[in-house]
Amino acid sequence: MKQQGHKAISPPEWGVRFLRWFCAPDLVEVIEGDLYEEFIRQARYAGERKARWLYWFEVLGFLKPRYIKRNHSDFSTSSLFSHDMIRNYFKIAFRSLSRNKGYSAINIGGLAIGMAVAILIGLWVFDEISFNRYHQNYKKIGQVMIHNGSERNGTYDYLPIPLAGELKSSFPDDFKYVVLSSGSENHIISSDDKKFTQTGSYMEAAAPDLLTLNMRGGTRAGLIDQNSILLAATLAKKLFGNTDPIDKILTIDNKSKVRVTGVYEDLPNNSTFKNLTFLLPWELMVSTRDWVKGDLGNWNDNSFHIFVQLAENGHTPRASFSEISLRIKDLERRYISKEKALYRPELFVHPMDRWHLYSNFENRVIVTSESLKFVWFYGLTGIFVLLIACINFMNLSTARSEKRAKEVGIRKAVGSLRSQLINQFFCESLLTAGVSFLLGILLVLGILPWFNSVADKTISIPFTNIWFLLMCLAFTAITGILAGSYPALYLSSFNPIKVLKGSASVLRLRIGSVTAVPRKVLVVFQFTASMALIIGTIIVYKQIGFAKKRPVGYTRQGLMQIRMGTSDFQERYEILASELKNSGVVSQVAKSSGAVTGAWSNSAGFEWKGKNPSDNQDFVMVGISYEYGKTIGLQFTEGRDFFRSFASDSSGFIINEAAAKYMGLKNPVGETVKWNNSGENINKDFRILGVVRDLVMNSPFENVKPTIFYLADRPGYISIRIDPQVGIAAALPKIESVFKSLIPSAPFDYSFVDDVYASKFIAEERVGNLAVFFSALAIFISALGLFGLSAFVAEQRTKEIGIRKVLGASVTNLWRLLSKDFVIMVIVSCLIATPFTYYFMDEWLQKYTYRTEISPWIFVLSGAGALCVTLLTVSYQAIRAAWLDPVKSLRNE
Amino acid sequence: MKRTYLGEFEEIVLLAVAVLGGQAYGVSLMHDIAKQTGRELRLNQVHSALQRLEEKGMVKSTLGEPTAERGGKRKRLFLVTAHGQRSLQEIQQVRLSFWERLANPFKLGINL
Incomplete structure (x- = not known):
């Protein structure tokens, strides 16, 4: 206080905070005091700067287990997240899971299946979104395309040869590479005795750099010589086995001889260039095809592709794709005839990361492509299936709330806070979610080979990817919290006096009326989602079958x-x-x-x-x-x-x-x-x-x-x-x-x-097969939930059933009594699902000109199916309860 | 022979605590030892030695009053316990007996 400067001096704030954070609470005060004293002293003798350094040095000296280890106190702290409480939460969670093995199995099983589906779909969606990421410069690569005319297919990527030269000379600062390429073509590639028909392209010499091919042998400069070829690793292996392919001579289409100058790693399935098994020099095509030679200066033959990579300053491109598109927009008009210019040709650069999902153009603007629709469709399916599984968990937890009401009451009476109870229930759901997640991953591992073959993908689980692991953790946590939110917030709200006073009937009434409505809503939602999936699947199959039966006008067999x-x-x-x-x-x-x-x-x-x-x-x-x-x-x-x-x-x-x-x-x-x-x-x-x-x-x-x-x-x-x-x-x-x-x-x-003809249905069959898989799982999980729920209801009403039996109710009466509610719920679901699905499936069918119609029997059939499944699951429990001897159920109490 | 083992640094710290008599705490100990031995010391070394000594029952500690020069934090003051005193004495004894048996004390050499 005496000295102004003295007062202003204080140890580095972050150093103090760090110390307080890691140091054990019972030691921190004395250590902090000592450090402070020493700091003031050093500041006086050696200057503040040095004192600050020394302070940090001393703080770090305390970073030892001796000072970090927390002393065990004899009294529990009031903290919600203290070590003891968390351990207790999990202990209780384990106990309650293992006490109710049946419920736990239904919960964990259903959740595991739901999570497996969600993970599978997540991986699939990620694969779709990360298309072309294999090429390191994918953010800077684009393809030059053209809007021409205004019809549906007025946007295409076929361009004349001289455009490439024009781009290079007029915009030297904008493009790092401009690469001409042929379309992908089939060629016969032969070495001495082996010959194969393969897909590949003729491209200019910069192509391997643009595509950042991963060279296994040779260099990326391998296309400079006119008579050279670059091979994908698989093709090289097919041709030459284990011998070194470099400098070997190959024959293309029995005409040109070329020398292998490089071997590159196969391009992955999620690259637009996945079928590129070889690369030939552009000049070779020019020299062997007269019509290409004639096209070198021809602005009217649109037969070639142009790929570009943007020039960069440091790591960011000098100009964005849209800026460059604006610059090159009118480039072609100068060179073409007046009649063609009437179509208002307009050049633009289409960025590589949008090729896969955003390449459908209509009237010069991007419209939702089929692939993007599938990403949405499957994404929604995944969320639905997971939601259905979460709903099971919620329903079973609230349904069992009566059983746990006493536990909640006692806990509250001995001093438990509501927030502690909330934590308790969240721990239970997190534990369930965690176990389900592990099971789900196992399931995914089992299903993945089949899934890959159906979906035509090469997906694997990226266990080594830190982001994937983080995502998994977040995913489990979110599922756990989602599934546990309702029981945690609801169960913890019980009033201990009412619960413990023993007025079970009051409680039952209360639980019955408060939870029954949301529970019914959730079940209806579950079944609506399952029904929608089933109806959708039937329609997809009907459409495929319809097209398959179409007369083809010739004889396919043989x-x-x-x-x-x-x-x-x-x-x-x-x-x-x-x-x-x-x-x-x-x-x-x-x-x-x-x-x-x-x-x-x-x-x-x-x-x-x-x-x-x-x-x-x-x-x-x-x-x-x-x-x-x-x-x-x-x-x-x-x-x-x-x-x-x-x-x-x-x-x-x-x-x-x-x-x-x-x-x-x-x-x-x-x-x-x-x-x-x-x-x-x-x-x-x-x-x-x-x-x-x-x-x-x-x-x-x-x-x-x-x-x-x-x-x-x-x-x-x-x-x-x-x-x-x-x-x-x-x-x-x-x-x-x-x-x-x-x-x-x-x-x-x-x-x-007939094989080729059958392959025309592959895309649709793929959708169909995956849809069958998902909807089967959805209905299975829903049925599982219903099974648990009906078991609970039957158990809850044991006494009522006993009394009814004594008074003369028959098994049929009781069965009807117990099943009625569920049957009504399923019928409501059908009524909701029908218009909803009709609308979406009708839209889907519109894209086919040769299409089946949506007939009412589909809805009737799937409704009847759902009803059957419901009755089967519910009846098992209902009849079991109805056969119970009333003497047994009424004896105690 | 000895029941409790004392490290060299622990012994010095224990001696320093004894010397400072009632005014021994982290910083004062550090400076005193540094002055006497000419060693470079860090606070954490002193603190861990004090902790070990306390675990062995050779020192006991009390919390002092918070002071402004410590930023309002209390200090932990250390005192040597009876067990600590006895241990120091024992060590002294052992050393003395060795020195006495030394036929040719080294100091002669220095005089020459």
Whole structure:
């Protein structure tokens, strides 16, 4: 007080706080005093700065067990979270769990299943959200895309070659890399004796740096030389086994020789580039494909992808994606014709972390994609299932509250605080949640392989990830608190006098009326969620079944197709066809420009009698050989197939019914259609020879597009009809030997049309299978809860049942009495779930043009199903209670 | 022979407590010992030695009054117990007997 400066000096505040925090309470005062005294002294002699340092030094000297260890006091502290209390909470929690083994099993089992589902879905959602994170610079990588026109598919990622050069030269400060790439293509890769059809791309030399490929051998600079190739590790292993692949020579499509200059780690399943098994230099494509050479300065051929990485200052990009998009917006308009500019082409850069979930554009803006919908759908399902499990816990706890009311009363009477009781019940639920979580993780470990195969993922549990572990802890805590909140807050509110006065009937009344309503609401909610899942599942399956039964317009069974990968196929086609027929196992062979399971070649420029000038829709074009119709089994409704003997058939068309309808021709056969298309270099009249039934070539959920078949000698696919009398197993080796001897340049890669067709349902079947899994679990958990609840109700009403029996009630009467409430609840759930699900499923079905309708029997069926499950679970308890001997139940008290 | 083992540092602290007679506490002990021995000391060493001595029953302690120079904290004052005194004496005895048996005390060498 005497000296101003003296008063201002005080030890470092954080040092004092730290000491108070770690030091045992019974030692801290003396130590703090000593330190203070020493500090003042040092400040006087050596200056404040040094004194502060010394203070910290001394404080840290006390960081020893001797000073940290708390002394055990003989009296309990009043703290809620003192060591003793927490130990006591858990002790009691354990005791009450082990005393009620049945309830605990239902609680823990249900919660474990719910948590397993939630974890599984959590992992799945994380996998979806973290798409493309494998590429280290994913935040700076983007793909240049274009809005063109305003229709639905007016936004695409196919761009002309010169745009890349323009981007590089006009915006040198904005882009670190600009990489041109082909689309992903299938190529035959062969080394001496092994050959495989593989997917990969031609990309410019900076691609490995942009994708931050993890090189196992060679360097990322491996694409600089024109005749080089980078291989994914799996492909390298397939080709060369364990020998070093670097500098080995490979042949691409039996044409170009390339040298292996690098091997990179396989790209993970959750990367857009997951199928990229090899990378070839862009220059190789330019030198081997004349049309690409011609496109180098052509602004009108949109056939290529452009990937960019933003330039950076330090670690942050110099400009954001939206800024750059704004800058490059109008770049293309300067170079294209006036008519094309009318479509208002607008370039933009689409950031890599949005590729997977935010790539659906409509009218130039992003709309919710299918993948994002699934993330929401599964996310909600996970939350629902978990909620259902939590509700079980709440319901069983409140239902048992009467039993624990006395415990609460006594605890309060001997001085327990309400907050201590709350802690007590939270501890119980946390313990349950903890045990359930461990069980849930075990379950997930068991289910994961199956789940991965159904969901087409390679998810594993990231046990080593600190964030995952923290998330798990938080997840368990939240579940525990969520499930325990109701019992903790409600049970702890009992008035000890009323509880202990023994007016059990008053209590029962009170508990009955107060908890019964929320409990009923919760059960209704549970069953509504389960019902919604069941109805949804049935509709998904119905839709799949509906599409599967759709007539496809040709015969799938025993039909095989082979892609004509090298030029040998085209050169030796005739001899191949005759050899195959001579083998005795093949009844027909034909050639077509596209596969019957996927026709993507469109063309415009048709004129016919009575054509409306606004009819500008493209036709699907399939160039075929004479035998095609017989091979795949086209079903003619009018006219005839192509015949070799009629020379004029070379200017003939066969159209499908959709095309006939679109053209509006009453008698299409014999009509003349003029086809004028500069791209195809064709301009002549064709005569319609026949009409066939619609062929489902693309998605079985969509309308069949107008399709035209015409004679053309083009490489594409070879279709082979196996003789039905021979059988596939016997035919395959013979067919293979014909191919091996005639076309040694390509692997014998075949597919069966019915397999390919079935694979068109994969996405929908995936949704269906997962939905079945989840809804089965949901109904199981709900039933489990109901089982526990009905057991409780039956037990609670033992006396009442006894008296009723004595007075003459029959077992049927009692069964009805005990089941009635539950049946009503389930019926209410049905009534709520029906409109709710109808709305959502109707919206889901809208995306399919070929779709089933939602018929009422689905709701009736699932309602009846839920009712059955309810009756089965409830009746077991009800009948057991009703058969009880009244003498036993009334004897005591 | 001896029932209680005393470390070298403990012995010095115990002696210091005895010397300071009633005014022995953490800081005063530290400075006194530092002055006498010329060692670099830290407070925690003194405190742990005092704790050990108290556990062995050689010192007893009382809490003093809070003072401003200690930031309003009380100090713990130490006194040597009878057991502590006896232990010190025993040690002294043992040392003396050894010194007496020393035929050629070293100090001669220094004089030369």
